[in-house]
Amino acid sequence: MNHTIEVSKRLEVITKQVKDAEAAIRGFSITRDTAFLRPSMQERSIKIEEEYLHLRQVTKGSPQQQLHLDTLKQLLDNKYKQLAAGETKWRSFRKDTSSVQEGEKSMDKIDRKVQDMMKIEEQHLPEKSEMQRFYSMIWVPAIFISSLIAIFIGIYSYLTLTREYRLQLHIESRLKSYQRDLQQNISLLNKSNEELEQFAYVASHDLQEPLRKISTFSDRLQMKYGSQLPTEANELLERMGGAVARMRVLINDLLLFSRAGRITPENIVKTDLNTLLQQVSSDLEESLQEKKGTIHSEVLPAIEGNPTSLQQLIQNILTNAIKFASPERQLAINIRYQLLKGAALDVPIRENQLEDTFCRLSFEDNGIGFEPAYAERIFLLFQRLHGMSEYSGTGIGLAICKKITDSHHGYIKAYGEAGKGARFIVILPLTQTHQDEQY
Template sequence: MHSALHKKVRFGFYVAFIIIIAASIFSYLVAKNLVENANMSSHTIEVSRRLEVITKELKAAEAAVRGYNLTGDSSFLQPGMEERNRIIEDEYRLLRRITADHPAQQRHLDTLKELLDIKYYQLLESQRHRTTNLTAKTAVRQGEISMDRIDKKVGDMTHIEQTILKQRQQNFQFFSNLWVPVLLIVSLFAIFLGVYSYVVLNKEFRLQLHIEARMRNYQRELQDNIALLNKSNLELEQFAYVASHDLQEPLRKISTFSDRLQLKYKEHLPDEAAQLLERMVSAVGRMRVLINDLLQFSRAGRISPETIEPLDLNALMTEVLTDLDVGLQEKQAKVQVDQLPVVEGSHTSLQQLFQNLISNSIKFSHPARPLQINIKSETIKGRDTGFAKENKWDDNFVRITVEDNGIGFEQEYAERIFLIFQRLHGMSEYQGTGIGLAICKKIVDTHHGHITAMGSPGNGATMIVVLPFKQKWDE
């Protein structure tokens, strides 16, 4: 998925996720408010019902006492005052418990208890002593006053419950009215996001299928091109090898005939002819060197798992310095070699690599001072090489530097000097075919390494070779 499109889709899902969380929280608050409102309604109904039972029992007791006082019939007193009082006490205790978290209602219940005790005392007195008409009127008036006070207190308690319930209902109504548009908006947004995501992902899926199809085609073409390139390289190597060998024979004949001409007829040849003959012999010599270098280049880097072995670079470097001893002595060279590690590689190829590097230092030594060559090494991780793939970042590599104090070169030519037939100096200044460092690069590449160069005109050059400790042929 493209980066910009991926960010948009991810941002959309983040927004949807936040909105859904907010909607869930809001839904929880609405549901919680609904439950609290339902509990409050039940609470109010229960308080009202308990108060109604109390007033009903009081009024029934008062009516029973009045009937008994008027008729003298004791059946009006069934059930008795004790039973009625017990029912009122039970209801009162329940009211105490269900309003325990409301201080105002508790205070009202304290007052109600006092009024109930007074009313109960009045009813007991009226029951025990049947009164005359005058006293009956007084008792009725006192009972009505007492009952009015009780009704007022019950009304106050009921009003409190109704007020709380009304507030709860208003809050619930507010959340309910707000919840409907919120739910609608969230639903529409979710539908829009779902449709948009489907369209985008479907488009991306089709694009991915198209890219995969093209990648498969490119991969097949690449494999075909690699196979063709390998075949072409093999044919070119065979051609170079065969051509070089075929060129050796006429060169030998030219060289032989030139030598005979110089031995037998040099004194009889004119000066101009003798010079031409010498130039021809010199050209033949350069041609022979070029052919030999081409043969070396075609053979360089030809390694296989069978030719790979652990190599002590200290011993290998000793062999190289021994082979180059004459050239080093001519330049009065001093070679300083650090302790080198053991690495896996082809003995012939790595020997040729270091022989070419040191020979390069000898060839381009500074004429005004003795040659100094310093060979150093250090172990680094793959992530520090600058070229290793990510799966080799934890592998160990050795970085070997061959530093000299020769004539050096301009840094802008650091890549050019590793190309075949590339020379920074003319044939009259320094002999060579321009193949030596190209062979070095080919050897390092086939050993899964890297070679670079650093130089400064008049101050010398440094060749930097990085090689893995282990050659992994399955990667």
């Protein structure tokens, strides 16, 4: 309906402007007043042309109306010429009744063409009016139903959000409760660890005294009465002395384990691994010569850590390699390293360590090796893969290595193949800055 009104309005404006121009020419011819010729016929023609172009745009969806507009365009062009000619003739003060007749005929043709276009628009008006009545009838029910739906959605959203909000509050409350419990458990665990370490130290220290007495009494007994005792008694005394010696070694190793990995932010410094390796190699020089072994190492980087603990870590790994050297070949230990981002490591790391830089140390030897099934077991306390008669030791050395790497927020893994050798991978962060909150 708006379209029909728009077309009718444009046609009326065009007709009115043409008639106004025609009336201006006649008014000037009667009165000779030049005011009737303002605006000029050319300016009037331009305004009529603008309305025509708007009308053509409005009716572009109707091929029939476009054809009528083509005809109307021709009529308007003729009219423009008549108006321009009429203006010139009247200015020269010449009367020409034929021009008036031609103008009237031309105007009649324009009126008929406009009426034809109006009839076309009016033919569609009943159908559009019917559609308007139809939509007017369903408007109220549609708005009512839409309102009901909107109210339902609003109520449902309110209930859902309220439920989610209450659930969120419940979750936050439970999380706070879990955090409090976790903090309490951490405090209890730290206190328990301190008490256990203190107990281990005190127990180990107190056990030294009876061991010393047993060793002293056994030595005195053997020195004073050894010649009088039977051979079997002397053998028993020797076995008792050996047991005491093993017990002393075990207690000392327990003390080492309880003290290993104790680090605080105050004792974390930049440590040159090459210096530590040089010191360890010097300490193990005699054992290496016995096995005719050699250590080949790349130039290692400096990392943050506790120097004493890191030296103990390297010493225990190298001692393990020397102890389990193959009798069939000369021992060769190769030490290499890589600097990798946390995301590139093949170990599970925390999310805040993905962009941290890690030093991946590899200690590889050609010793007797071990079965891959025991790769995790060898890091457990007192776990041995060989009997006491074959290899000495208490099975604490690698457990200490595990404790030291854990305290430095690192990782240690072992790979082995029986009869061919073993490889220990130690992964340590270059800096401990992201780990301060965990000390």
